[in-house]
Amino acid sequence: MTEGISILILAAGASTRMQENIKQLLPWKNTTLLGNAIEQAQKITDSIVVILGSNAEKIKKVVPKTVKTLKNPNWEQGMGSSISCGAKHVLEMHQDTSGILLMLADQPLIDVEFLNTIISTFRGRKKRIVATDYGEKLGVPAIFDHTLLIELSELKKDFGARHLIIKHKSEAFGVVPDGKEVDIDTQKEYNQLLDLYNT
Template identity: 50%
Template sequence: MSNSIATLILAAGASTRMKDKIKQLLPWEDSTLLGHTIKQAKAVSNLCYVVLGANSEIIQKTIPTDVKTIQNPDWANGMGHSIATGVSHITNRKKELKGILILLIDQPLLDATFLMKMKNIFDSGAHRIVATSYGERLGVPAIFDKSLFSQLQELNQDHGAKAIIMKNKNYIAKVEPLGREIDIDTLEKYNQLIEN
């Protein structure tokens, strides 16, 4: 386990497509989607941060005390704003970091083994970004080099870090998820995964 990178879990959204459920707290294995993601992230780095927004009071109670939480009061402004809030918080406290791994709570099949593969590639020092490949596009989980922290802090829309990834496409290592890239964006998708 390393402190050369921090992990930043985005868990601020309201999960509007989940009907009346709080997506972060849906059961997964012996935990919740958020709890499972934290466990995977902590296998990569013991510097683990979670950005909270909607339902933060309820979700906060489920987070282990060794995981730092970051409140994003403007979470409704989208994923980009949560990334900027999280990266600003981390870099103000941890100046020596080489990179930040950004991940979501709704991709539970992308486990610690996958994240460690990303980290090992990043640690080689040959790439500014190590991103997950989704066919023709790239996305999170992704590790961003410290040279990109200022760009991440300027995000303020719902497009996340896609523009930064595209701008640096010549400096990216792609990691194939090999069918594990399933994104739980609806209650139906969640129920299908649980049943299988």
């Protein structure tokens, strides 16, 4: 376990392009997309918060009882409001946190190895932000120093993590994900990943 790290898993979206499927609950390996993200997070810390929104009650039923869930009442406003919801909880309940790691529920190739690389880079380089390098921009998964928790808690609507990364770009560092960064937005993308990884 990694001391001092809290993980927020953002899983509030409505999956509007998934042919009426609830994306977070789509099968992946021996679990679901969200379940896989939780499993990777549990290999790092016990301080995990899953932010729910659309279909919250259905999704909450499959989240392990040992994992905290929060429903963002303003989830329709965008990712920024979900990050804010989670950051406020961490500020209140986990004041010893040294960093907060943001993950998405729909990046099934993100594994504990990559997350640990982000964390070790964060600690080794003494940067306030270490994020995933998407080439021309940095994004999530990303870890933010505890000194940025208040700014994370003040995010609004769809000003997500990238807004803060750009604001503090001189204090940010990118980690190359080697293809693990792919996210699932459509049923076709999900089916393609299933075929590729034979899950």
